[in-house]
Structure formats: C-alpha cells, structure tokens
Amino acid sequence: MRYIALLMLLVAIPALAVDTEPPIPNAALQQRYELLTHQFRCLVCQNETIAESGAGLAADLRAQVRQQLIAGKTNEQIKQYMVARYGDFVLFKPPWQPNTWLLWGGPLLLLCIGALVVITVVRRKSQLVKTSPSEVNVDDLEP
Amino acid sequence: MKALLFLLPVGILVLLILLFWKGLYLNPSQVPSPLIGKPVPQFSLPGVGGTSASLTSADFKGHVSILNVWATWCIPCRDEQPELEKLAQQKVVTIYGLNYKDDADSAVQWLQSRGNPYAKDGYDPKGKVALNFGVYGVPETFVVDSYGIIRHKYIGPLTASLISTQLIPLVHELQQVSK
Numbered sequence: 001m002r003y004i005a006l007l008m009l010l011v012a013i014p015a016l017a018v019d020t021e022p023p024i025p026n027a028a029l030q031q032r033y034e035l036l037t038h039q040f041r042c043l044v045c046q047n048e049t050i051a052e053s054g055a056g057l058a059a060d061l062r063a064q065v066r067q068q069l070i071a072g073k074t075n076e077q078i079k080q081y082m083v084a085r086y087g088d089f090v091l092f093k094p095p096w097q098p099n100t101w102l103l104w105g106g107p108l109l110l111l112c113i114g115a116l117v118v119i120t121v122v123r124r125k126s127q128l129v130k131t132s133p134s135e136v137n138v139d140d141l142e143p
Numbered sequence: 144m145k146a147l148l149f150l151l152p153v154g155i156l157v158l159l160i161l162l163f164w165k166g167l168y169l170n171p172s173q174v175p176s177p178l179i180g181k182p183v184p185q186f187s188l189p190g191v192g193g194t195s196a197s198l199t200s201a202d203f204k205g206h207v208s209i210l211n212v213w214a215t216w217c218i219p220c221r222d223e224q225p226e227l228e229k230l231a232q233q234k235v236v237t238i239y240g241l242n243y244k245d246d247a248d249s250a251v252q253w254l255q256s257r258g259n260p261y262a263k264d265g266y267d268p269k270g271k272v273a274l275n276f277g278v279y280g281v282p283e284t285f286v287v288d289s290y291g292i293i294r295h296k297y298i299g300p301l302t303a304s305l306i307s308t309q310l311i312p313l314v315h316e317l318q319q320v321s322k
Contacts, residue, residue, distance in 0.1 A: 043174055043279035043280075044279055044280060046171060046172070056244065056270075057279050060270055060274060061274075064274065083177065084177060085177070085178070085274065085275065085276075085277040086174065086177070086277050086279065087174060087175060087176065087177040087277075088177075089174050089175075
C-alpha cells in the first residue's frame with residue numbers, strides 16, 4: 001500500500017501546472033479561458049492542448065486567448081482566429097463537415113455493418129433450428 | 144450470396160490495408176497551412192538590428208518571393224542557411240527573412256558571420272507577425288506569388304535537393320503565370 005502511494009506520488013509530479021500566468025480577475029472570463037485553452041491543440045507537441053503544453057508556442061497562443069477574451073471576443077471568434085492560422089487541426093474536436101463525415105459517421109457505419117451480419121447469422125441459425133433432428137428422415141441422410 | 148459474403152470482408156480488409164499503408168507515410172508534424180491561397184497577412188516589421196530595411200506586406204507585390212522564418216536558436220536553420228545563401232546567389236527569387244523570437248545582437252552576428260541571403264529581414268522578437276502566418280516551428284518557408292498570395296509552405300529546413308527539385312520549379316511556374 002505504501003509503495004502504491006509512493007508510486008502515485010511519483011506519477012503526479014509531472015502534472016504540475018504549466019500555465020503560470022495569474023488568473024483573469026473576471027471569474028467568468030477565466031472560466032471561458034480554461035474552457036478554450038483545453039480545446040486548442042499545441043502544434044509543436046501535437047497530443048497536448050495549449051493549456052497543458054510547456055512549449056513556447058502554447059504560451060503565445062494562451063496569451064492570445066487571454067487578450068482576445070479581455071477584448072470582448074466571443075468563443076466562436078477566438079476559434080475562428082485559431083483555425084484561420086493553424087487550420088482545423090488546431091481544434092481537438094474535429095468539426096462536422098464533408099471531409100470529416102467518415103470520421104464521425106465511421107463508428108456508426110461499422111455498427112450498422114456489424115448489426116447486419118449478426119441479423120443474417122441469427123436468421124440462418126434459427127432456420128436450422130426449425131428443421132429439428134426429429135423431423136429429419138434418417139433414410140435421407142447420406143451414409 | 145455466398146461469394147458476396149466472402150468478398151465483402153476481404154474487400155474491407157484490402158481497403159483498410161491501403162488506408163493504413165498511406166497513413167504510414169503521412170507526416171503528422173507537417174500540418175497543412177490554411178493560409179495557402181490567401182494573401183500575405185498585413186504587417187510591418189523593422190529590419191533585424193535596425194540597420195537593414197524594414198519588411199512589410201507591400202514588399203510581396205510585383206514579384207515572386209519566398210519568406211524564410213528563422214532564428215539563431217534554431218538548430219536546423221544552421222544547415223539551411225548555406226542552401227539559402229546559394230539560392231540567393233542564383234538570383235532566381237527574392238528571399239525575405241522573418242527573424243522569429245530571437246535576440247537582435249545574436250541575429251546580426253549570425254548574418255555577419257554566416258552571410259546574409261535576405262533582401263530584407265523582418266525582426267519579430269515576440270513572434271506576433273509569425274503567429275498571423277501560422278508559424279509553429281522554425282524553420283518554415285513560404286512561397287508567395289507576384290500578387291502577394293501565399294502559394295506554398297515548406298515546414299522544416301530547405302535542403303539542396305528540395306530547392307532544386309521543388310522550390311525552383313515552383314518559383315519558375317509562378318513567374319510564368321505572372322508574366
């Protein structure tokens with residue numbers, strides 16, 4: 001138990017906050033800041049959001065989000081600002097548009113194919129059960 | 144029906160193999176730029192070290208040019224610099240520089256000791272202009288046509304083969320169009 005606690009402590013060390021800027025005095029803005037910075041990808045270290053990344057670019061982008069929030073920009077405007085410069089890839093959640101239809105619809109499509117396969121197999125098996133062994137004439141069977 | 148049931152999974156498997164095969168050769172660090180086909184963002188920067196001429200978005204009109212984003216702290220830029228120098232000597236295209244988040248003294252020293260391939264070199268210590276160009280790594284090189292429209296972006300250092308097989312043909316093509 002003690003070792004597990006120690007292990008957990010070790011694992012927790014790298015999870016220190018990277019955003020060292022003081023919070024925005026306005027609580028509502030700070031909340032939107034947290035929300036937005038967790039939605040944008042840091043392009044240098046692609047699997048991190050700009051809120052989590054220690055890269056210089058992430059700090060620049062956080063500063064942009066902060067400035068634009070204070071300047072009264074909406075979440076949508078800030079998103080457009082990022083996408084105009086870095087493309088859809090900057091968004092952690094891909095938008096719903098023609099080139100992502102397969103991405104979003106793919107799992108549903110696979111589910112439908114799976115369901116179709118299951119239905120066909122079950123139907124065929126149930127037809128096999130209908131012709132139960134007692135009804136089969138032994139003489140009809142091949143030796 | 145039997146044949147279809149057999150062929151369908153095989154067909155799906157073949158499609159998936161092709162998809163993953165292609166995926167193996169995609170480079171996720173090369174993010175396509177949404178600025179391709181868009182005009183150069185409006186900007187005006189002082190020259191590096193205050194000695195060279197300033198660089199503005201108006202400089203990109205009237206001739207094909209390339210904009211190289213560089214910094215003295217950028218290790219791959221050291222390999223790229225001699226290639227840019229050779230390209231500058233060929234005089235096929237105007238080369239502009241964008242010095243990114245750098246120290247002015249180091250930048251001036253770099254240009255003096257290694258040579259300066261840039262017709263103009265903008266100094267962007269905070270990376271504010273680079274942000275509007277969607278720069279996320281250094282070096283990056285934009286190819287701009289004579290109307291000031293961004294046509295291509297190279298991410299990572301330009302190499303001798305990249306310049307001769309891709310960059311120069313693209314520049315010639317763009318120069319033909321603008322004639």
